[in-house]
Amino acid sequence: MTRPTMEDVARVAGVSRALVSLVMNGSPKVSEQRRKAVLDAAEQLGYSPHAMARSLASRTSTVLGVMVSDLHNAFFAEVVDGIDEVAQAEGFELIINTGGRSPARERRAVNGLLAFRPAGLALLGPVVPPTTLAEAASQAPTVLVARSSRLSTLDTVNDDxxxxxxxxxxxxxxxxxxxxxxxxxxxxxxxxxxxxxxxxxxxxxxxxxxxxxxxxxxxxxxxxxxxxxxxxxxxxxxxxxxxxxxxxxxxxxxxxxxxxxxxxxxxxxxxxxxxxxxxxxxxxxxxPRHEIGRLAGEALVQRVRGERTEPVKRLLHPSLVVRSTTQARS
Amino acid sequence: MTRPTMEDVARVAGVSRALVSLVMNGSPKVSEQRRKAVLDAAEQLGYSPHAMARSLASRTSTVLGVMVSDLHNAFFAEVVDGIDEVAQAEGFELIINTGGRSPARERRAVNGLLAFRPAGLALLGPVVPPTTLAEAASQAPTVLVARSSRLSTLDTVNDDxxxxxxxxxxxxxxxxxxxxxxxxxxxxxxxxxxxxxxxxxxxxxxxxxxxxxxxxxxxxxxxxxxxxxxxxxxxxxxxxxxxxxxxxxxxxxxxxxxxxxxxxxxxxxxxxxxxxxxxxxxxxxxxPRHEIGRLAGEALVQRVRGERTEPVKRLLHPSLVVRSTTQARS
DNA sequence: TCTATTTGTTGGAGCGCTCCAATGCTGTAA
DNA sequence: TTACAGCATTGGAGCGCTCCAACAAATAGA
Missing domain, CATH: 3.40.50.2300 (Response regulator)
Known part of the structure; x- marks a missing residue:
């Protein structure tokens, strides 16, 4: 059950470990010949890079931590879905846990996420006190959903x-x-x-x-x-x-x-x-639940990439859906 | 934004890095005096261990990968909730992504999870072909929910x-x-x-x-x-x-x-x-959606811990809920 | 021709941690 | 006194990867 490493691929392909790394990261300065040799060797061995080792070595993370106060709630499930959509498109992975509506459990959940040194943090409907929010925000870019906060280090996305x-x-x-x-x-x-x-x-x-x-x-x-x-x-x-x-x-x-x-x-x-x-x-x-999730994901990605440092406080416009339970006054 | 490491804690506490590691893992053979010094230093610096580094060094993982074919579906959301409950109790973290009902996307989702070398894998309602399932199962203990399979390397949990x-x-x-x-x-x-x-x-x-x-x-x-x-x-x-x-x-x-x-x-x-x-x-x-999730989580944990090697194929008993839309034939 | 520059490739250090063998230490038995 | 436990503690190797400086080889400029 022990999977092949970059070292193994390098040996089979007859190149150095560093060259394999370059190929795996799509570097342009690798000759076609070597690139092919490396990819063939990887294919043959069933190699795929070890995300955690990569993260550790590169001092970057592709993980977004998501704390959901209540996954039973269909609202949050759809928000997660929206975040996931952005994450997949932008090459991030979601790591999720739940807080069970208790501040203490929620705090532990957030710390559990932070232990992975995520690139960003999304807190969905958190019930923890503002100080805990500030603490989290000081460790990783953080976006708050379904809860507002005046903290200038936090992005927020809410329905109006x-x-x-x-x-x-x-x-x-x-x-x-x-x-x-x-x-x-x-x-x-x-x-x-x-x-x-x-x-x-x-x-x-x-x-x-x-x-x-x-x-x-x-x-x-x-x-x-x-x-x-x-x-x-x-x-x-x-x-x-x-x-x-x-x-x-x-x-x-x-x-x-x-x-x-x-x-x-x-x-x-x-x-x-x-x-x-x-x-x-x-x-x-x-x-717009899905949209809320997407915006939260995007806000996070922007911060992570350093494309924005100003906090964003988004208030989404709900819309009226007319069906059959309303009619003109008789 | 760069967080303190074990090295930093060791320096502040006046001990070696190895000793800090022992304290962080609750080893019994550490003197009370040193333990306190380490914990104080950690507290003071706001230190918490880096989960990925730990995972890499110990060659173990506390991550369970969960692939949800469709998070919109309330059924799966509740199953995830059940898995999460077990995971939290047993000290695992969930890393989740979605497959969007397309075999190709699902395959990528599963590979994305495997890149983290998770301790186990839960596939909820997957639509990928059996070979892909077998492939996943060869990389990590895998449990299948809402889909049956005769593969002897897979655990399954289904409603009857x-x-x-x-x-x-x-x-x-x-x-x-x-x-x-x-x-x-x-x-x-x-x-x-x-x-x-x-x-x-x-x-x-x-x-x-x-x-x-x-x-x-x-x-x-x-x-x-x-x-x-x-x-x-x-x-x-x-x-x-x-x-x-x-x-x-x-x-x-x-x-x-x-x-x-x-x-x-x-x-x-x-x-x-x-x-x-x-x-x-x-x-x-x-x-019993929540129960299905719990059993899936438990099956995974058992396999991960090596407490069981035989596959488990669970078929849960649904139950009748009588409300107001049935009555005796008139 | 010789020196610069470019291009592709490599060894090695290091990310933050665990784990093991080895260390120094105190206390006890011979 | 020496020997030997037993114990707390430590240095160092190594997990799988990235990244950088250094390098050899090929190309360009004089």
């Missing part, structure tokens, strides 16, 4: 949750709605931004905001609606905290004999695969 | 798709159903197993199988049902290819004025987050 809620409100207003309530995401990440965006948009339109406490689950969405039903005058439209919350809300509405969208329009948030099902067909706000 | 469909049929039969059709998954992975399981279970109960061609999407599920509606006598129950297919089927049934489960029982497959939504509340078959 405020703008997203604004889009939802604008859409409903354009359909003639004026009584629009928001089912709040509570402690969920991005929930404050979404609430602020909702309130700001309502005020911009001269309407009165109405925030119903809820959470990022379908159960909570249903509960919030049942509560709303017992509270006097109903709104004609809902801006839900996210898609799950929206689906819960819709089923509670239907149970109460209200039809969506005839009696109530509902907008979700996230454009999960759920929203696209024809059975659900939910009007929602699309967060 | 045949048993899963069998559970669905048994459940429906126990509810008094005899006209049970299967919406087939076509070219989807595991679809043949599910079909075979359905047919075998029907025959076991002395019933006539009826397979309707379809696919793993809600659109296809709806289409298959519309086709079924125009084809004479209806079954009273459906075993769908997967959850998405089932949801599509249900919405087509409802559009046609049939109620689920009163007029038609429907069973899904996969127990995705979708199925659990109260709005959907789909009776389905649960694949």
């Amino acid at each position: 949750g405020e703008a997203g809620s604004g889009l939802a409100v604008d859409h409903l207003v354009s359909l003639g709605h004026t009584e629009i309530a928001h089912l709040d995401g509570g402690v969920g990440s991005q929930a404050p931004q979404r609430r602020r965006g909702y309130i700001a948009a309502m005020q911009r339109h001269g309407l009165t905001p109405r925030v119903i406490p809820s959470e990022y689950t379908d159960i909570a969405g249903a509960k919030a609606v049942r509560q709303l039903l017992g509270q006097g005058p109903l709104p004609t439209a809902l801006v839900a905290a996210n898609d799950f919350n929206a689906v819960g809300a819709i089923s509670a509405l239907e149970e109460a004999g209200l039809r969506v969208p005839q009696d109530m329009s509902v907008v979700g948030y996230d454009n999960t695969s759920l929203a696209g099902l024809r059975h659900v067909s939910l009007t929602t706000i699309d967060q | 798709g045949e048993a899963g469909s069998g559970l669905a049929v048994d459940h429906l039969v126990s509810l008094g159903h005899t006209e049970i059709a299967h919406l087939d998954g076509g070219v989807g992975s595991q679809a043949p197993q599910r079909r075979r399981g359905y047919i075998a279970a029907m025959q076991r109960h002395g019933l006539t199988p009826r397979v309707i061609p379809s696919e793993y999407t809600d659109i296809a599920g709806a289409k298959a049902v519309r086709q079924l509606l125009g084809q004479g006598p209806l079954p009273t129950a459906l075993v769908a290819a997967n959850d998405f297919n089932a949801v599509g089927a249900i919405s087509a049934l409802e559009e046609a004025g049939l109620r689920v489960p009163q007029d038609m029982s429907v069973v899904g497959y996969d127990n995705t987050s979708l199925a659990g939504l109260r709005h959907v509340s789909l009776t389905t078959i649960d694949q």
